[in-house]
Amino acid sequence: MIQKVSVIGLGKLGASMAAAFAHRGLEVIGVDVNERSIEAINAGHAPVQETNLEEMISANRERIRATASHEDAILNSDISFVIVPTPSDERGSFSLQYASWAFKEIGKALAKKNGYHNVVLTSTVLPGSTRQALLPILEKESGKKAGRDFGICYSPEFIALGSIIRDFLNPDFTLIGELDDKCGAQLEEIYARVMENNSPSARMSLENAELTKISVNTFVTTKITFANMLAEICEKLPNGNVDVVTNALGMDTRIGRKYLTGALGYGGPCFPRDNVALTFVAKELGVDAKLAETTDTMNRAVATKVVERLRPMIRENATVAVLGLAYKPFSHVTEESQALYIAGALSKAGARVVGFDPLAGEMALNELHGQIVVLDSIEKCLQQADAVLIATPDPAFKDLTAEDFRNDHAEVLVVDFWRLLKDKLTNQPNIKYVAFGYGDNQANTKRLKELWSGTAKETFQTSGK
Numbered sequence: 001m002i003q004k005v006s007v008i009g010l011g012k013l014g015a016s017m018a019a020a021f022a023h024r025g026l027e028v029i030g031v032d033v034n035e036r037s038i039e040a041i042n043a044g045h046a047p048v049q050e051t052n053l054e055e056m057i058s059a060n061r062e063r064i065r066a067t068a069s070h071e072d073a074i075l076n077s078d079i080s081f082v083i084v085p086t087p088s089d090e091r092g093s094f095s096l097q098y099a100s101w102a103f104k105e106i107g108k109a110l111a112k113k114n115g116y117h118n119v120v121l122t123s124t125v126l127p128g129s130t131r132q133a134l135l136p137i138l139e140k141e142s143g144k145k146a147g148r149d150f151g152i153c154y155s156p157e158f159i160a161l162g163s164i165i166r167d168f169l170n171p172d173f174t175l176i177g178e179l180d181d182k183c184g185a186q187l188e189e190i191y192a193r194v195m196e197n198n199s200p201s202a203r204m205s206l207e208n209a210e211l212t213k214i215s216v217n218t219f220v221t222t223k224i225t226f227a228n229m230l231a232e233i234c235e236k237l238p239n240g241n242v243d244v245v246t247n248a249l250g251m252d253t254r255i256g257r258k259y260l261t262g263a264l265g266y267g268g269p270c271f272p273r274d275n276v277a278l279t280f281v282a283k284e285l286g287v288d289a290k291l292a293e294t295t296d297t298m299n300r301a302v303a304t305k306v307v308e309r310l311r312p313m314i315r316e317n318a319t320v321a322v323l324g325l326a327y328k329p330f331s332h333v334t335e336e337s338q339a340l341y342i343a344g345a346l347s348k349a350g351a352r353v354v355g356f357d358p359l360a361g362e363m364a365l366n367e368l369h370g371q372i373v374v375l376d377s378i379e380k381c382l383q384q385a386d387a388v389l390i391a392t393p394d395p396a397f398k399d400l401t402a403e404d405f406r407n408d409h410a411e412v413l414v415v416d417f418w419r420l421l422k423d424k425l426t427n428q429p430n431i432k433y434v435a436f437g438y439g440d441n442q443a444n445t446k447r448l449k450e451l452w453s454g455t456a457k458e459t460f461q462t463s464g465k
């Protein structure tokens with residue numbers, strides 16, 4: 001039974017996995033090219049910020065060590081998980097630059113190793129990458145044969161930033177792409193010991209696993225985009241209410257309620273790039289993946305449309321407060337944040353933009369330097385705001401009351417993209433409250449009347465003939 005594992009790449013996902021393996025009793029050697037990450041782990045600290053990571057590394061110090069030497073890790077473990085960056089390239093594909101370098105080092109170490117070693121790629125890659133690009137590097141550098149001398153698997157994780165450790169230990173399923181039964185069975189056995197929830201595993205070819213990984217994210221983003229489309233329709237529909245519609249839709253077990261809240265689009269480091277990448281690989285295979293392309297296009301249009309809608313409501317030099325700057329609550333990450341896009345665009349349009357986020361203020365300031373003033377409390381934002389945009393469903397914003405929004409301006413416009421405060425702010429004096437995704441009773445009533453009364457007359461006439 002395998003007891004010694006190595007983790008190559010000690011970033012957000014790799015360090016979390018290393019800690020989780022140690023927490024479940026395995027001996028772990030971590031490898032990174034960044035000296036500071038190695039020092040942090042060897043001193044019992046988390047190299048990156050992630051929920052429970054510091055505590056877990058500190059509690060399992062005797063079972064985790066880190067090194068810069070791939071050779072040390074390969075020679076002193078039986079299986080290696082490779083979790084290095086695979087950034088998007090200019091074609092929309094995922095670059096294999098870091099993975100290739102890591103595989104080269106692993107291959108050189110394999111040349112010196114007696115006995116079988118299993119190499120598991122965890123980084124997100126596109127179909128064909130593991131077998132066609134990375135396996136040959138291992139064979140070339142080691143002089144050994146895949147399958148006979150070493151195993152190779154592709155096994156990505158389905159985790160969210162902020163809950164990586166919990167998600168890793170409690171997956172819905174583990175995805176195992178395998179070169180052959182030997183390496184796949186070995187990985188499945190380790191997962192069975194490590195996972196806390198008896199999750200099933202799906203074992204398949206390397207290519208099918210690569211496609212499954214990217215399909216999960218693109219499917220979820222399609223679902224989000226569908227809900228956002230419904231929100232847009234509901235806004236134009238007399239008596240429309242996106243929450244009523246999506247709550248009912250979610251009761252259908254074929255659909256489910258998760259990721260079906262119409263609001264701002266998705267962001268972050270993973271979701272936006274995955275539709276682009278799927279479109280790319282499909283095209284290379286001769287398939288026109290319009291659905292993935294459209295999901296991406298629609299998502300990128302959400303914030304632009306919001307800005308267009310807000311522009312006439314916000315006079316020049318007005319102060320706009322944006323509550324929530326990260327791409328989601330409980331996150332420091334502002335990459336592809338819709339809130340930041342809106343804040344930047346309104347600032348360019350002449351508004352004075354102030355913002356608050358419980359965690360991501362500093363990152364937001366770095367990204368929008370000079371375009372936004374980041375304040376350290378919600379109260380400070382609200383004191384000076386002519387308009388307030390609630391951009392993320394952070395629980396901190398749910399506790400606000402109408403009184404918190406009133407200031408010395410005659411009226412404050414509140415645009416609530418997640419409808420957190422609809423019960424508290426609707427029809428309140430001095431507050432113009434806009435719940436994104438709720439239809440104005442008046443708008444389009446006439447249009448519907450014209451549309452349907454005409455049809456009813458026509459039908460009546462036709463059937464009367």
Ligand SMILES: NC(=O)c1ccc[n+]([C@@H]2O[C@H](COP(=O)([O-])OP(=O)(O)OC[C@H]3O[C@@H](n4cnc5c(N)ncnc54)[C@H](O)[C@@H]3O)[C@@H](O)[C@H]2O)c1
Nearest residue numbers: 009010011012013014031032033034084085086102123124
């Ligand atoms: N973070 C997530 O939420 C998430 C979720 C699913 C999949 N992924 C995928 O996991 C991979 C890693 O993501 P991350 O967020 O942990 O990245 P990250 O940038 O936080 O960490 C990557 C780490 O790898 C190290 N590294 C680079 N080259 C190396 C090498 N040759 N040898 C050893 N270490 C090396 C870097 O120094 C860094 O510490 C990516 O492919 C990403 O798409 C990430």
